[in-house]
Amino acid sequence: MTCCSSLPTLTMKFCYVVHAVARLSYMSLRQEKTLERSTLFANTLRKKEWDEAIEEETKKLTKKVADDELKIRSLYSIEDRLSRLEEDEKKNAEDIEELKYFLKNCYPNEFY
Template identity: 80%
Template sequence: MTDPGYEDDKEHQRYNDMLFFVADSNNGIPECCPCSGQIFIHISKAGTYIGKNYFVCKHFEDDGLHRKKEWGEAIEDEKKKLMRKVDDHEVKIRSLYSIEDRLSRLEEDEKKNDEEIEEMKYFLKIHYPNEFY
């Protein structure tokens, strides 16, 4: 025997989950609606919003569970997201330059060490000719 309010609780939980999905997906250009509906570009023909573009869910109802986002806002969000990626890549590239610099210094040190080793071998051959090197 289940609690009569259990079904209501489940329904409220599904509704809250859907609200979370809608809020979580409200970043950048929407690819699909949280209801899994297709997104299309809608051009407003009403009132003061004539000519304004929106990304809208095919099954849009004004209940907060579907995606409707102003085109300009979505593009701005997408631009910010891409700028963050570019900045991250720039940091990585700059770190590669420092690694490249360290590698060149290591190669120079290696050459110096090789020269010193050769000098030591020469010194040992001159001063200790009968030893095996």
């Protein structure tokens, strides 16, 4: 008879255990979902930070490329001027040689 009288107590204890396990499993599912949402939020924030950093770096590099293009163009104009000066120098050197030759022939007794 003791066996039958303890049966309701065991059944009640079993119900408490089942209820506790169910509650813990519900809590762990809820915590998993919360963790998943917070992880997703953190990843979204990280992605946003990365996107902003990439955009900022892209702007800096674009500006640097534009500045470098301007420098290259100015170097082209400087090179062009230098080549003109070199041509003028050669022409002037030829003119100077012609004048020296003329002076030597016209005024042979003068020292040059």
